[in-house]
Amino acid sequence: MSGGRKPDTWWLPRGVVALRVRIFEKVNGDRVVTLPNATHGPEVFERVYAHPAADGRSAGAGLSDLFWYWLSPGPEVHQEHLEPGPRYEDVAATTRRMLAGGSEELTAAAVHAVAGVLDRLPDDRISLVRLRDLVMPAWAEFCHELVFREPCPPHARKLITDHAADVINALKCTGLRHPRRRARLTAYLRERLAAGEVPHRLPESLSPEEQVFYLQGTFFNTAVVQLSEATAHVLLALARHPGVQARLADDPDDDRSLTHVLDETMRLYPLFGIAHRITSDEIPLDEHTTLPAGSVVCFSYPDYHATGYDRPDVFEPDRWTSLSARDAHHIPFGVAANRPCPAWRLSPLVLRAAVREVLRRFRLDSTVSHTRSIPHRAPCLLIPRGLAPGTRLAPLRTFLRVRDGVEDVTRGVRQLVLGTVMVLHARRQRLAGRYFERTPPGRCPVVHTGGDNG
Numbered sequence: 065m066s067g068g069r070k071p072d073t074w075w076l077p078r079g080v081v082a083l084r085v086r087i088f089e090k091v092n093g094d095r096v097v098t099l100p101n102a103t104h105g106p107e108v109f110e111r112v113y114a115h116p117a118a119d120g121r122s123a124g125a126g127l128s129d130l131f132w133y134w135l136s137p138g139p140e141v142h143q144e145h146l147e148p149g150p151r152y153e154d155v156a157a158t159t160r161r162m163l164a165g166g167s168e169e170l171t172a173a174a175v176h177a178v179a180g181v182l183d184r185l186p187d188d189r190i191s192l193v194r195l196r197d198l199v200m201p202a203w204a205e206f207c208h209e210l211v212f213r214e215p216c217p218p219h220a221r222k223l224i225t226d227h228a229a230d231v232i233n234a235l236k237c238t239g240l241r242h243p244r245r246r247a248r249l250t251a252y253l254r255e256r257l258a259a260g261e262v263p264h265r266l267p268e269s270l271s272p273e274e275q276v277f278y279l280q281g282t283f284f285n286t287a288v289v290q291l292s293e294a295t296a297h298v299l300l301a302l303a304r305h306p307g308v309q310a311r312l313a314d315d316p317d318d319d320r321s322l323t324h325v326l327d328e329t330m331r332l333y334p335l336f337g338i339a340h341r342i343t344s345d346e347i348p349l350d351e352h353t354t355l356p357a358g359s360v361v362c363f364s365y366p367d368y369h370a371t372g373y374d375r376p377d378v379f380e381p382d383r384w385t386s387l388s389a390r391d392a393h394h395i396p397f398g399v400a401a402n403r404p405c406p407a408w409r410l411s412p413l414v415l416r417a418a419v420r421e422v423l424r425r426f427r428l429d430s431t432v433s434h435t436r437s438i439p440h441r442a443p444c445l446l447i448p449r450g451l452a453p454g455t456r457l458a459p460l461r462t463f464l465r466v467r468d469g470v471e472d473v474t475r476g477v478r479q480l481v482l483g484t485v486m487v488l489h490a491r492r493q494r495l496a497g498r499y500f501e502r503t504p505p506g507r508c509p510v511v512h513t514g515g516d517n518g
Contacts, residue, residue, distance in 0.1 A: 096359070096360045096361075096362060097349075097355065097359060097360075097361055097362070098338075098361075098362040098363075098364055098367075099112060099361060099362070099363055099364065099368075100364065100367050100368055100371065101367075103350075104350065104353075105371065106368055106372065106393050108349055109363060109368050112355075112361060112363075113339075113399050113401075113402055114401035114402055115347050115402075116401075117343050117344050117345035117346070117347050117357070118341040118343055118347060118402060119148045119341065119344055119402070120147065120148070120341055120342030120343065120344050121144070121147055121341065121342065122139075122146075122147060122500070123147060123496070123500045124342045124358055124500075125340060125342050125360045125496075126360075127340055127360065128145070128496035129490050129491060129493070129494050129495055129496045129497055130486075130487060130490045130491075131145065131496075132490075132495040133241075133486065133489065133493060133495055134234050134235050134241065134490075135231065135281060135285065136241075136243065136246070136495065137243070137246060137247065137250055137277055137280070138250075138274065138276070138277020138278070138280060138281055139495060139496070140277075140499050140503075141155070141270055141274045141281065142277070142278075142281035142282070142285075143159060143278070143281065143282050143286070143406075144403075145496075150269060151267070151269045151270070152403075154268065154269045154270075155267045155269075155270070155278060156403075156406060158265070158266060158267045159282055159406045161264070161265075162211065162264050162283075163406055163407055163409075163410050165210075165410075167413055170410060170417075171413060171414065171416075171417045173209055173414075174206055174414035174418055174421075175417050175418075175420075177202040177206040177209075178202045178417070178418045178421045178422065180202060180205065181198060181199065181202045182421065182422065182425055182426075185446060186448075187425075187448045187451075188448065188451065189448075190445055190446065190447050190448075190451070190453055190456060190457070190460060191445070191446040192443070192444075192446075192460065192464075193443070193444055194440070194441035194442055194444070195295065195296040195299050195300060195441070195442035195443075196292050196295075196296040196438065196442050197229075197441055199291075199292050199295045199296065199418065200229060200288065200292040201221050201222075201225050202418070203287070203288045203291040203292050204216065204221045204284070204288050205221050206291070206414070207224070207283045207284060207287050207288050207291075208221065208224060210283065211264070211279060211283050211284075212256070212261065212262065212263070213263050220252060223248055223249045223252050224249060224284045225288075226245050226248075226249075227245065227248075227249040227280070227285065228284060228285060228288040228289050230242050230245050230246060231246070231285050231289060232289045232292075232293070234486065236437055236439045237478075237479040237480075237482045238439050240482055240486065241486070249280060249284060250276060253276045253280055254273070254276045257272060257275060257276055257279075258272070266278065266279075287407065290407075290411070291411065291414070291415070293335055293438065294330070294335060294411065295419070296438060296442040297329050297330075297333045297335075297438065298325065298326060298329045298415065298419055299444065300432075300434050300438070300442040300444060301329045301332075301333070301379055302325070302419075302423075302428055303428035303429055303430035303444050303445075304379075304430055304431075304434055305379055308325060308381055309427070309428060312325065312419075312423055313423045313427070316423060316424060319416070322416050322419065322420070323412065323416070324381040324382065324384040324385065325381045325419075326412055326415060326416065326419075327381070327384050328379060328380060328383065328384060329379075330396035331373075331392075331394050331396070332369070332376075332377075332379055332436075333434070333435075333436045333438075334365035334366060334369055334396060335396070336398075337364070337365060337366060337437070338362045338363065338364055338365070339362070339365065339398065340360055340361065340363070341360075341361050341402070342358065342359070342360055342361075343356070343357050343358060343359045343361060344357060345357050347359075347361075365395070368393055368395070369393060369394060369395075371393050372392065372393040373392075373393070422446075424449070425448065425449060427446075427447040427449065428445070428446060429444070429445040429447060429457065429461065430442075430443060430444040430445060430464060431461045431462075431464045431465040431468070432444075432464055432465065433468060433472070439475055439479070440468060440471060440472075440475070443464055443467070443468065445460055445461070445464065
């Protein structure tokens with residue numbers, strides 16, 4: 065099966081797709097440049113991304129009001145959106161410290177969490193699942209244990225999963241956000257923190273309420289969502305490429321081959337579509353063009369990851385046998401010079417453990433489209449090892465393909481409508497704009513907004 069990428073809504077009339085794209089482009093305003101582009105290629109992308117003046121994160125960008133709206137409550141202390149300075153350094157150091165751990169300990173925790181969700185699946189018949197939904201409770205449990213150093217109770221796992229699903233569905237515009245659903249997790253974390261049940265030294269530059277929002281945004285939003293999305297991408301890629309899957313299943317301890325699969329999956333389907341930064345000073349693009357201070361630079365991971373490869377739209381893990389991730393155009397965890405992902409070490413380790421546990425128990429099969437955003441949450445058939453599916457498999461594969469096409473149309477229209485509603489609501493609320501009007505980005509006072517109940 066071809067590994068080429070289809071548009072997110074390949075059945076949807078082009079006019080509707082163009083309208084949806086135009087709505088989101090309008091949010092950016094007029095001071096936006098996207099890299100790489102037809103004039104400035106991957107070398108400029110790399111140089112500008114690593115430039116010390118490409119350091120602004122939220123203040124001054126029209127996109128910030130929208131992302132703060134999606135990431136509420138507490139977007140003002142979300143690690144991805146803190147401005148550079150002492151508070152960011154304090155928060156980033158805390159996150160790195162909390163993610164540290166021995167490889168064996170982290171691997172065992174990931175296997176235990178994933179095994180728990182797989183144990184609930186039948187071993188005598190084929191299961192039809194959506195991979196992101198399947199693994200999200202496992203990563204909720206895993207992250208809870210990182211934070212609290214104790215097993216995750218079922219009610220907490222549900223709070224975390226409901227919260228993370230609500231955030232990512234809103235970000236993909238497949239559903240509206242539900243602040244009250246998110247507030248239930250906030251209340252749980254507030255209670256645990258007040259009782260002294262978080263066995264970590266949290267950022268001292270944050271108030272107790274901001275520490276609650278920090279935990280919620282960093283560990284129970286970003287970490288749970290990104291691990292769930294990454295696992296779904298890897299498993300769906302294997303489901304669509306049975307030859308690659310069979311090789312891994314035959315030798316599950318082959319770390320090198322599995323690492324190549326992860327590298328290729330993150331190249332073709334990067335978790336971040338666009339990373340935006342606001343320039344604090346002029347940055348030259350070339351000898352004739354200079355970005356002024358206050359420009360919004362959008363770094364396109366998919367476009368960058370498509371440069372410098374033969375057949376870049378094809379899923380080919382074997383290409384990494386002769387490629388070095390250090391030399392290739394490949395930045396799944398960002399760039400070291402500009403706020404890299406703090407989970408750059410942990411994520412590959414626990415993803416390999418999760419994929420091995422799934423392949424040990426099931427063969428995966430799917431006929432659905434595979435796009436970077438996977439708004440369909442990765443529908444897949446899980447066939448227990450040792451089960452001969454016989455004639456049952458063909459109609460299930462057909463059902464998946466037909467349902468995916470139908471859902472593509474209805475989902476595209478829903479994304480257009482809901483995305484427009486949320487863009488307009490976010491622009492009215494101006495969460496980032498109002499915050500920076502009373503808190504200039506160069507200052508770091510303890511200010512908390514009490515969340516967002518809009």
